[in-house]
Amino acid sequence: MVNAVYLHIPFCDYICHYCDFNKVFMQGQPVIEYLEHMDSEMERTLERFPTSSINTIFVGGGTPTALNEQQLEQFLHSVSTKFFPYTEEGLEFTMEANPGSVTPRKLEIMKKYGVNRLSIGAQAFQNSLLKRLGRGHNVDEISDIVTMAKHAGFENLSLDLMFGLPEQTLEQLSDSIERAVDLGITHISSYSLQVEKKTVFYNQWRKGELPLPTEEAEAEMYSELIRRLEAHGLKQYEISNFALPGYESQHNITYWKNNEYYGIGAGAHSYVDGVRRANAGPLKQYMSRIDEHGFPYVDENELTKGEKMEEEMFMGLRMRQGVSKQTFEEKYGTPVESVFGEQIEKLVYKELLKDTGSHIALTEQGFFLGNEVFQEFLAV
Structure with a gap:
């Protein structure tokens, strides 16, 4: 039985130099048309793959908070209309949010439609590193979004931090950790930089223009991350995730326990009835497939028992x-x-x-x- 939902908003106000997720520049895109097709996919998915209980909803991107207030309300109204009839008390409803793209009104809309957890893409607390990453915010805007979120009534706040960045020092990472903790964050996700194809960083790396830390330096950063966060009471419950007791990401635990989930939106993946499905990534292809076939799938792979057991191990571990x-x-x-x-x-x-x-x-x-x-x- 499916108990979790992932929804993908691919729009961004800027493209980060390391990101290889399915995303497009916001300007000039058919946002309303896309949201209408997402609504259709939600409805048809529930008809084809019924559920009786939804425990977690996660909205990722892209940058979900790049949606303007009208678009955000339209989207969240669709989500609540389609999935809330199946939700129970204790629902974890997460939205990714970027500093600089959130307003008090957007937070008000999120609260209205049941969002109760924010995943904030901070990445670093040094403006020089944020610029190198191609981020569109500065350090002050990180504290601003946390202050706004708390004022709006959000208590469950997760922050993303990265390490192993070009020219990043151990001291900078330590400073970022302490400043994140000082904001009263309940959860931190921290990943080392992975240089992926089709990114700005990949092109720089091929040209020898991306000065990355050594493996030893990166391991030292990881060790420092664990030590400092544990000292502040954020327990490591997964390789890259730390939380105060009771604030672990229930949605991500769904993935790590190899349980099934719906995936809605361009480029989203799903796992239902033992079949992993991948949606078309380009917006036009995503929407045309829904119009022509009812669903946007470009790949469907029914797992063997052996494959399921393998995934149970390398995800669960x-x-x-x-x-x-x-x-x-x-x-x-x-x-x-x-x-x-x-x-x-x-x-x-x-x-x-x-x-x-x-x-x-x-x-x-x-x-x-x-x-x-x-x-x-x-x-x-």
């Missing part, structure tokens, strides 16, 4: 608690050791995994070498 042996056996009808015993034994010997009795989980060393661990569970 991202969480500090790891993979539940009981849940694995209930889902797949066989003990995890009977499928991955050799891999688990090897990684336990290398002190990258541990068997707690109820779970298979990463060790402290394993958190730094996660990719090496996950690779062991692919194509077994």
Whole structure:
């Protein structure tokens, strides 16, 4: 049964130098037409794949808060009309929000339609690094959005921070962490920079114009991140995520537990009835596919039992608690050791995994070498 919804707003006021998500410049785009097609996809998805309960909704992008107030209200009205009949008390409803693109009125609209969690794209607290990233905001606007959000009644606030940036120092990362914590944030997501194709940074890297930290320096940054956030009470519950108790992202936990979810919008992905589906990314193609076929799918892949078990491991191991042996056996009808015993034994010997009795989980060393661990569970 599907209990989670992801909705994609691809519009941006500017394009960050590292971003490879599905996005387009806002200016001149058919925003209203796109939102109408999203509304249609929501309705048809619920008709084809019914659910009885929605626990989490996440609006990502792009920049959802690039929508103007009228567009934002139209979009959130669609979401509430389609999905709220299935929601229960305790719904986690998250919207990504960028500093500089949020107004008190937009926050008021979000509250009106049930949004209760904001994921704020700060990335760094140094204007020089923000400029290098191609971000459209400055440091002051980060504190401004947090102040506005709290004034509007938002208590569940997550902040994105990046490390391993061009010419970033350990001292700058430490400063960013402390300044984020000082704002009274309840959750922090922090990822190292990944240089992806079709980005400004990729072109700079190919030309030798992207001075990145060494692997040792990046590992030191990650260690500093964990140490400082844990000292402030933000517990690491996943490789890249930290939260005060009770503020863990329930939507992202859906992904890490390999549970099913709807994906609505251009370029969105979904996982329903054991099938992973990918939507068309270009706006015109997305909308024309809905008009012509009812759904915007460009790829549908029904997973084998083996593929599902692999995903259960390399997704679940991202969480500090790891993979539940009981849940694995209930889902797949066989003990995890009977499928991955050799891999688990090897990684336990290398002190990258541990068997707690109820779970298979990463060790402290394993958190730094996660990719090496996950690779062991692919194509077994």
